[in-house]
Every structure is written in structure tokens, then in C-alpha cells.
Amino acid sequence: MHDRVHVFDTTLRDGEQSPGCSMNLEEKVRMARQLEQLRVDVLEAGFPIASAGDFEAVRIIAKTIEHCTVAALARAVKADIDRAWDAIQYAKKPRIHTFIATSDIHLTHKLKKTKVQVLNDVAWAVKYATSFCEDVEFSCEDASRSDIEFLCEVISAAIEAGAKIINLPDTVGYAVPEEYGKMFQTVKTRVAGIESVLLSAHCHNDLGLAVANSLAAVHGGARQVECTVNGIGERAGNASLEELVMAIKTRGEKLGVFTNVNTEEIYKSSKLLSSLTGMLVQRNKSIVGANAFAHEAGIHQDGLLKSPITYEIMTPQSVGIRHSTLVLGKHSGRHALKQRYVELGYDLPPQELERAYQVFCSIADQKKEIFDEDLIAIVEDRVGDVDDFYQLESIQVSSGTNVKPTATIELRLGDQRLVDSATGDGPVDAAYKAIERITGVVGKLTEYSIKSVSLGRDAIGEVFVRAEFDGVLFNGRAVSTDVITGSAKAYLEALNRSLVAKKRKSEQPREEIKEASVAI
Numbered sequence: 001m002h003d004r005v006h007v008f009d010t011t012l013r014d015g016e017q018s019p020g021c022s023m024n025l026e027e028k029v030r031m032a033r034q035l036e037q038l039r040v041d042v043l044e045a046g047f048p049i050a051s052a053g054d055f056e057a058v059r060i061i062a063k064t065i066e067h068c069t070v071a072a073l074a075r076a077v078k079a080d081i082d083r084a085w086d087a088i089q090y091a092k093k094p095r096i097h098t099f100i101a102t103s104d105i106h107l108t109h110k111l112k113k114t115k116v117q118v119l120n121d122v123a124w125a126v127k128y129a130t131s132f133c134e135d136v137e138f139s140c141e142d143a144s145r146s147d148i149e150f151l152c153e154v155i156s157a158a159i160e161a162g163a164k165i166i167n168l169p170d171t172v173g174y175a176v177p178e179e180y181g182k183m184f185q186t187v188k189t190r191v192a193g194i195e196s197v198l199l200s201a202h203c204h205n206d207l208g209l210a211v212a213n214s215l216a217a218v219h220g221g222a223r224q225v226e227c228t229v230n231g232i233g234e235r236a237g238n239a240s241l242e243e244l245v246m247a248i249k250t251r252g253e254k255l256g257v258f259t260n261v262n263t264e265e266i267y268k269s270s271k272l273l274s275s276l277t278g279m280l281v282q283r284n285k286s287i288v289g290a291n292a293f294a295h296e297a298g299i300h301q302d303g304l305l306k307s308p309i310t311y312e313i314m315t316p317q318s319v320g321i322r323h324s325t326l327v328l329g330k331h332s333g334r335h336a337l338k339q340r341y342v343e344l345g346y347d348l349p350p351q352e353l354e355r356a357y358q359v360f361c362s363i364a365d366q367k368k369e370i371f372d373e374d375l376i377a378i379v380e381d382r383v384g385d386v387d388d389f390y391q392l393e394s395i396q397v398s399s400g401t402n403v404k405p406t407a408t409i410e411l412r413l414g415d416q417r418l419v420d421s422a423t424g425d426g427p428v429d430a431a432y433k434a435i436e437r438i439t440g441v442v443g444k445l446t447e448y449s450i451k452s453v454s455l456g457r458d459a460i461g462e463v464f465v466r467a468e469f470d471g472v473l474f475n476g477r478a479v480s481t482d483v484i485t486g487s488a489k490a491y492l493e494a495l496n497r498s499l500v501a502k503k504r505k506s507e508q509p510r511e512e513i514k515e516a517s518v519a520i
């Protein structure tokens with residue numbers, strides 16, 4: 001008999017809280033919508049007590065999402081649970097996810113609590129959470145390093161208090177598959193009432209074992225797996241959603257389980273997350289890396305041509321990768337563009353289609369062949385749409401072996417046109433200095449990357465920057481056939497974001513701004 005494994009996505013909570021992965025409100029909502037398309041069962045939207053921004057994101061996502069359960073994280077204390085409920089109360093299917101550490105290491109060094117105190121906290125917190133909502137998940141943080149006797153006592157207390165899901169994380173990525181799977185088996189045999197709850201695995205990837213450990217947990221009886229798109233998360237990340245889901249799909253017969261995930265949305269979800277955070281996946285990453293389905297060796301290519309099953313255990317189409325066929329060029333019209341976007345899985349509203357068409361036309365003027373990857377880059381160029389304060393009107397640069405790099409930039413701010421020039425160490429530096437002179441906003445560039453989106457010397461370049469303004473980091477991304485123009489646009493996007501954030505902050509009531517600093 002095949003059992004369903006529930007997929008609990010924590011990209012927006014455990015994933016987003018890791019360095020380099022932060023998203024603003026619009027970006028989180030956009031990602032949440034995509035996760036709904038992906039048909040995850042549960043979407044953990046954030047940790048509402050952590051900051052006013054987190055609270056607001058969870059609240060808006062809870063109101064937006066129709067089909068998935070929306071979870072909010074809370075430590076096992078009243079203030080956290082109250083805040084979590086305030087944020088998710090309007091969700092169609094809300095879940096409070098409360099947790100406390102159970103290992104001796106955490107009890108002694110972090111919580112400074114006795115086992116009896118922790119047991120009391122668990123019983124109280126779960127009961128309190130059930131007073132708001134039926135669907136309560138309880139996590140034993142650092143479960144894999146906890147004393148199994150105590151772990152069983154804690155789980156009993158949580159079940160008695162009304163928890164419906166018991167999650168046993170490998171918080172520090174220390175477990176190996178055999179022992180992690182055995183922990184689930186032991187709990188299943190020792191804890192009374194365990195059959196009435198869903199057991200859940202939550203693995204970190206410090207030893208590169210997160211997916212293997214999650215599968216071992218499934219073998220041991222877990223029927224929920226917690227994971228993130230592209231495996232983003234604390235330190236080395238969490239179990240990767242695409243790897244887990246495709247392992248279950250490809251080896252379902254062997255594992256005896258299935259998920260409800262729409263695997264054809266995997267590639268799009270991975271791409272979207274990369275473009276929102278600037279965190280790109282390595283080329284050889286399983287499932288979503290650029291080489292994941294590329295067969296180079298002659299012997300493999302020969303086998304594939306004879307029969308795909310010789311070397312292909314799953315098809316690129318099954319994860320939503322369409323073959324990059326050359327489709328459109330300068331003479332293609334709006335209708336052809338719309339049609340191709342529909343085939344690529346993007347149902348663009350008229351305004352967005354028109355914008356994409358304008359960008360498409362300007363790119364088609366400079367580039368003969370437009371590939372699917374280019375089209376995706378065009379729509380995703382505006383995913384984190386900011387109210388543009390400054391827009392790039394024109395840019396002119398001169399640089400070379402014996403010339404001081406100089407950039408002249410014209411920006412538009414409402415009705416005003418602003419022009420200035422600057423010199424720099426290179427053309428990009430000169431452009432950024434000219435932007436700084438015009439806007440008066442000084443930023444510190446902390447990351448800059450550029451890659452080509454499709455094939456050929458005239459390929460579109462995708463520029464990603466991260467810059468610090470007033471001590472806060474902002475991302476910017478842009479695509480262009482001209483790398484200097486793309487660099488200027490990406491930097492402007494980050495700068496505009498900082499201005500939007502500043503404006504929002506000044507509009508917020510004082511209490512909302514106060515951020516609770518919370519460490520897990």
C-alpha cells in the first residue's frame with residue numbers, strides 16, 4: 001500500500017532566515033503563491049515574533065493563500081504563540097508550529113532549564129496553542145541529539161496536550177540515516193497515542209545527509225517532511241524539496257510512498273527563488289542545476305539516442321524543464337509571445353504581458369535569437385517589483401586599456417531628468433559613482449555577480465547585486481544584453497528598494513517598528 005508523505009515547505013522561514021536569502025514582503029508573497037502552485041501541503045510563512053516585517057509577511061501570506069495550510073513558528077512561550085496566532089488567524093487552514101529544545105546540550109547551555117521545566121512548558125504551550133487553532137505542530141528542537149527516554153516523555157506530553165503533528169528535527173545536521181530512521185521507529189513503538197499524530201522529519205545538511213536522513217525517517221514512519229526549495233537554510237541548508245520530492249516520485253515503488261506535489265512546477269519555483277534572493281544553484285545541483293539533465297559523454301549520448309532509459313532516470317519535462325527550442329525573434333508579435341509564455345507556464349496579466357513585450361522588442365533588436373531562458377529572465381526581472389524612485393534613462397561609458405573609465409548617467413525621478421558623470425576603477429565602478437552623485441545615496445556593494453542566461457555571444461546577461469544602505473542589505477537584479485547597463489539597473493533596483501523601505505519605515509506607527517530580537 002502506498003502512503004502519502006506531506007510536504008511542509010519552510011523556504012520562507014528556515015530558508016529565509018539564513019544569510020543571503022532575505023526577501024521583502026512582495027517577494028515573500030510571490031514565492032508563497034508559487035509554492036501554492038507547486039502544491040506543497042504546508043507552507044511555513046515565517047516567525048512572527050522575530051520582527052515587524054516577519055509578522056506582516058505571515059499575515060499577508062495567510063490572507064492570500066487558498067489551498068495550503070499556512071504555518072507560523074513560535075517558541076513555547078505565550079508572547080510567541082499570541083503573535084503567531086495574530087498573524088495567521090485569517091488563513092483558510094492555519095497551523096501554529098511551536099517548539100522547544102529537548103537535548104541535554106540545549107537544556108544545560110541554552111535554556112538553563114530542567115527536564116521537568118521543559119515538560120511543563122511543552123504541555124502548557126501546546127494546550128495554549130490549541131485554544132486558538134486545532135492544527136498544532138510541536139517540534140523537539142535538536143531531537144536527534146536528545147536522550148530517547150526524555151524525547152518519548154516530551155512527545156507524550158505534547159500529544160496529551162493536543163498536538164496533531166510531532167516534528168523531530170536533526171537541527172545541527174549531525175545524524176546519519178540509520179540512526180535518524182531508528183529514532184522514528186523507536187518513538188512509534190514506545191509512545192502511547194503516537195498513531196493519532198503525523199510524525200515529521202526536519203533535517204539540516206551540515207554533513208550533506210539531509211535528504212538521505214529525511215528518506216530514512218520516512219522509512220521509519222514519518223509522513224511529513226520539512227524542506228526548502230533549492231535546499232536553502234541555516235548554514236549548509238535544509239533538505240532540498242526538489243531532491244526529496246523527485247526521489248519519492250522516481251523511487252516511489254521502492255519507498256512505498258508518494259507526495260501530492262506538482263513536480264512540473266519545480267524548475268519554475270527554483271528559478272523564482274534564485275532570482276528573488278540572488279542565491280544561484282550550482283551547475284551540478286541535483287534536479288535543478290544547469291547540468292542536471294545534460295549528457296556530455298559520447299557513450300551516454302549514444303545510449304540516450306538508442307533509448308532514454310539507458311541513462312535518464314527521470315525526464316527534464318517531469319520537473320518542468322522545457323527543451324530550449326529557438327522560438328521567437330524580432331518579427332514575432334504579442335500573440336506569439338503570449339502563447340510561448342503560456343507554454344512556459346506563465347499566465348501573464350495584460351499589463352505584465354505588455355511590459356514583457358516592450359522588453360522583448362528592445363532585446364530582439366540587439367539579439368537575433370530569443371530563447372526560453374531569455375523569456376523567463378524577462379518576466380522574472382520584475383518579480384520583486386519596487387515602486388521605482390529612480391529609473392535609468394541612458395548610460396554612456398568609456399573605458400579601455402589606457403583610458404580612465406568614465407560613465408555618464410541620466411536618471412528619471414518623476415518628471416525630473418538628472419544627469420551626472422564620474423570616473424572609477426572600472427566602468428561599473430564609474431557608473432555606480434555617477435548614480436551616487438545624482439541620488440546622494442551612498443551604498444556599499446557587498447556582492448556582484450553576472451552570468452549569461454542563454455546561449456551565444458549576444459546572450460542576455462543577468463546581473464545580481466547586493467548592496468548595503470544605512471546598514472541594511474538590499475538585493476537588485478537586472479537583465480540586459482549590455483552588461484554595464486544591466487549592472488547599473490541592478491544597482492538602481494537595490495537603491496530603490498532601500499528608499500522604499502525607508503519610506504515605509506517612516507510611515508509605520510512607532511510600536512510596529514520596534515523589533516523583538518529573537519534567537520532560536
Ligand code: KIV
Nearest residue numbers: 099139141142169171
Ligand atoms: O532546525 C530546527 O530544529 C528548526 C525548528 C525550529 C523546527 O528549525
Ligand code: ZN
Nearest residue numbers: 014169171202
Ligand atoms: Zn531548522
